[in-house]
Amino acid sequence: QVQLVESGGGVVQPGGSLRLSCAASGFTFSSYGMHWVRQAPGKGLEWVAFIRYDGYNKFYADSVKGRFTISRDNSKNTLYLQMNSLRAEDTAVYYCAKGFGEAIDYWGQGTLVTVSS
Amino acid sequence: EIVMTQSPATLSVSPGERATLSCRASQSISSNLAWYQQKPGRAPRLLIYGASTRATGIPARFSGSGSGTEFTLTISSLQSEDFAVYYCQQYNDWPLTFGGGTKVEIK
Numbered sequence: 197q198v199q200l201v202e203s204g205g206g207v208v209q210p211g212g213s214l215r216l217s218c219a220a221s222g223f224t225f226s227s228y229g230m231h232w233v234r235q236a237p238g239k240g241l242e243w244v245a246f247i248r249y250d251g252y253n254k255f256y257a258d259s260v261k262g263r264f265t266i267s268r269d270n271s272k273n274t275l276y277l278q279m280n281s282l283r284a285e286d287t288a289v290y291y292c293a294k295g296f297g298e299a300i301d302y303w304g305q306g307t308l309v310t311v312s313s
Numbered sequence: 314e315i316v317m318t319q320s321p322a323t324l325s326v327s328p329g330e331r332a333t334l335s336c337r338a339s340q341s342i343s344s345n346l347a348w349y350q351q352k353p354g355r356a357p358r359l360l361i362y363g364a365s366t367r368a369t370g371i372p373a374r375f376s377g378s379g380s381g382t383e384f385t386l387t388i389s390s391l392q393s394e395d396f397a398v399y400y401c402q403q404y405n406d407w408p409l410t411f412g413g414g415t416k417v418e419i420k
């Protein structure tokens with residue numbers, strides 16, 4: 197069965213950096229686009245970024261463009277999100293999610309990122 | 314960006330009753346719409362894609378309809394496990410966008 201396990205969350209100061217990872221299993225990782233979606237405490241879902249199956253096309257939400265970078269290593273079945281210049285409003289649970297076309301069919305359990313001094 | 318608007322924000326329904334949730338797109342998205350269910354402390358789960366196709370393992374009491382800018386998720390007879398927050402999402406254009414959610418609560 198599809199499993200997506202995020203890691204790398206934690207507490208970071210404003211202006212700091214963090215890299216999230218997502219270990220994928222149960223499907224052919226190199227054949228699917230992947231997403232990051234976040235959810236601030238008590239709020240709704242916000243799509244963050246997408247990377248095509250081969251890593252060549254990437255898309256970002258305006259709120260993170262220029263600060264976050266999505267990448268993948270198909271040899272390790274792992275998705276990444278490099279987050280720089282973090283702000284308080286980036287505080288959220290970050291979900292790794294498997295693409296289904298451009299939709300999303302499976303989600304990880306999420307990792308919490310807290311940006312606070 | 315395409316703005317997705319869900320209504321109502323909260324829907325109070327008795328078990329066994331029908332629930333109708335609405336989602337509107339700020340411009341046409343054809344049938345490129347998905348619905349997700351989220352329970353407290355859990356990840357979202359895909360219910361419907363292509364506006365009307367149920368995802369694998371989703372009970373037949375869940376149905377989706379609509380195209381263009383107006384969409385509906387119907388739960389024909391609410392079960393206790395259906396009380397949750399429901400989100401619509403468009404995947405017609407980048408950036409992908411979600412609606413603000415509808416909370417279905419017990420009346």
